[in-house]
Amino acid sequence: MTRPEPAEAASRRPTRQRSALLAVLSDTDGFRSAQELHALLRARGDGVGLATVYRTLQALTDQGQVDVVRNADGEATYRRCSTAHHHHLMCRSCGRTVELADSPVERWAARVADQHGFADVQHQLEVFGTCAACAAAREPQR
Amino acid sequence: MTRPEPAEAASRRPTRQRSALLAVLSDTDGFRSAQELHALLRARGDGVGLATVYRTLQALTDQGQVDVVRNADGEATYRRCSTAHHHHLMCRSCGRTVELADSPVERWAARVADQHGFADVQHQLEVFGTCAACAAAREPQR
DNA sequence: AACGTTCATGAGAATCATTCTCGCACAGTT
DNA sequence: AACTGTGCGAGAATGATTCTCATGAACGTT
Numbered sequence: 001m002t003r004p005e006p007a008e009a010a011s012r013r014p015t016r017q018r019s020a021l022l023a024v025l026s027d028t029d030g031f032r033s034a035q036e037l038h039a040l041l042r043a044r045g046d047g048v049g050l051a052t053v054y055r056t057l058q059a060l061t062d063q064g065q066v067d068v069v070r071n072a073d074g075e076a077t078y079r080r081c082s083t084a085h086h087h088h089l090m091c092r093s094c095g096r097t098v099e100l101a102d103s104p105v106e107r108w109a110a111r112v113a114d115q116h117g118f119a120d121v122q123h124q125l126e127v128f129g130t131c132a133a134c135a136a137a138r139e140p141q142r
Numbered sequence: 143m144t145r146p147e148p149a150e151a152a153s154r155r156p157t158r159q160r161s162a163l164l165a166v167l168s169d170t171d172g173f174r175s176a177q178e179l180h181a182l183l184r185a186r187g188d189g190v191g192l193a194t195v196y197r198t199l200q201a202l203t204d205q206g207q208v209d210v211v212r213n214a215d216g217e218a219t220y221r222r223c224s225t226a227h228h229h230h231l232m233c234r235s236c237g238r239t240v241e242l243a244d245s246p247v248e249r250w251a252a253r254v255a256d257q258h259g260f261a262d263v264q265h266q267l268e269v270f271g272t273c274a275a276c277a278a279a280r281e282p283q284r
Numbered sequence: 285a286a287c288g289t290t291c292a293t294g295a296g297a298a299t300c301a302t303t304c305t306c307g308c309a310c311a312g313t314t
Numbered sequence: 315a316a317c318t319g320t321g322c323g324a325g326a327a328t329g330a331t332t333c334t335c336a337t338g339a340a341c342g343t344t
Contacts, residue, residue: 013340015292035330049294054331056292074216074301075330089258098258104246109269116231116240118271125267127251129260155311157321177301191323196302198321216330217301287344298333309322314315 012059020046021056022065022080030095031069031077069126091131100127162188163198164207164222172237173211173219173230211268233273242269 012018024040025032032040038053057078060066067081069088082099085106089098105125113121166182167174174182180195199220202208209223211230224241227248231240247267255263 013291015339017293033330047294051295051332052293070212070216073330074212074218076216089255089260091260092264100254104250105267108246112242113231113269113271117274118231118233118269119274119277121269121271122234123267123269125247125265127255127260127263127265129255129263132259132261135261155321157310159322175301189323193303193324194322215301285344287342289341289343291338291340293338294336296334299331301330302328304327305325307323309320311320312318314317 016046017048017052018056020044020048021053022060025066025078025080028079030097031067031071031079031090033071033075033077037078087125087127089127089129091134092128093130093134096131096133158188159190159194160198162186162190163195164202167208167220167222170221172239173209173213173221173232175213175217175219179220229267229269231269231271233276234270235272235276238273238275 020041021037024037024044028040034050034053034057037057038048038050041048041053057066061068061078065080066078069077069079071077079097084101087100087103087105089100090096103125105123109121109123113119162183163179166179166186170182176195176199179199180190180192183190183195199208203210203220207222208220211219211221211232213219214234221239226243229242229245229247231242232238245267247265251263251265255261
């Protein structure tokens with residue numbers, strides 16, 4: 001109680017579990033759910049507890065080292081990402097993702113928020129579509 | 143068997159439960175979770191089963207009569223809305239929402255999707271902030 | 285290198301939203 | 315009124331995420 005606050009949850013201890021998780025994230029292309037990542041780690045032999053996966057993912061998210069996107073089911077999916085702010089164009093069929101920078105949304109969001117008296121603005125934008133490959137694979141069937 | 147399909151799951155039977163739910167949605171300003179709506183109904187005396195709330199909400203969503211937005215916790219929240227495509231500016235503190243039309247996102251999303259060979263594009267955009275009232279209420283404390 | 289403090293880990297329990305199951309009730313029809 | 319199909323609701327089931335707490339690893343100090 002009398003102890004002063006631990007400043008910030010800034011730098012945490014480096015552990016095997018954390019680097020294993022980062023490794024899987026780096027080797028992975030699309031967004032993966034915590035459950036999937038947990039399974040992948042186990043498959044690799046780098047077993048990591050599920051709770052730790054969630055904890056670490058959350059920490060990495062707070063640090064901006066990974067992006068979180070909720071899929072249609074509301075499940076959180078994660079991906080290692082460049083730290084700069086950006087959005088994603090995701091194929092709804094194969095999950096392939098393209099990072100999109102420089103959207104006009106940033107400025108627009110700031111402007112309308114200001115117009116309505118809102119401060120401290122954030123936004124969340126995802127674009128979904130069917131990529132060329134998946135579209136081609138589906139076309140013949142119709 | 144020989145009877146032609148019921149066209150679409152368009153109009154279902156009108157029931158007390160459904161109109162009660164629509165009534166609550168109409169009387170409500172912000173987005174509400176299914177659980178909240180269920181509680182509100184119960185408080186009104188128009189008790190409706192939880193399962194029914196979910197079922198009906200889903201049907202209304204499919205018909206485009208309500209909007210669904212997932213909050214930061216991944217919980218689905220619902221609101222009766224105009225059917226035209228639009229986005230929301232939501233206060234992260236009190237939940238107050240403003241509908242935003244005419245964003246530049248539509249065109250931009252279509253363009254970048256095209257550039258990357260993606261077809262059949264959709265997007266999902268929410269803007270969060272702190273509204274003037276909530277900002278004012280918080281200021282003094284610091 | 286050994287020690288003690290502190291923080292991360294992990295197994296399993298607990299939570300919580302959402303969906304499923306299935307018997308019952310009711311609307312519309314004959 | 316009897317029939318038939320559809321909606322309802324209580325509670326169980328599911329599944330992701332979080333919590334608990336005892337154990338173990340990492341770090342700073344001797």
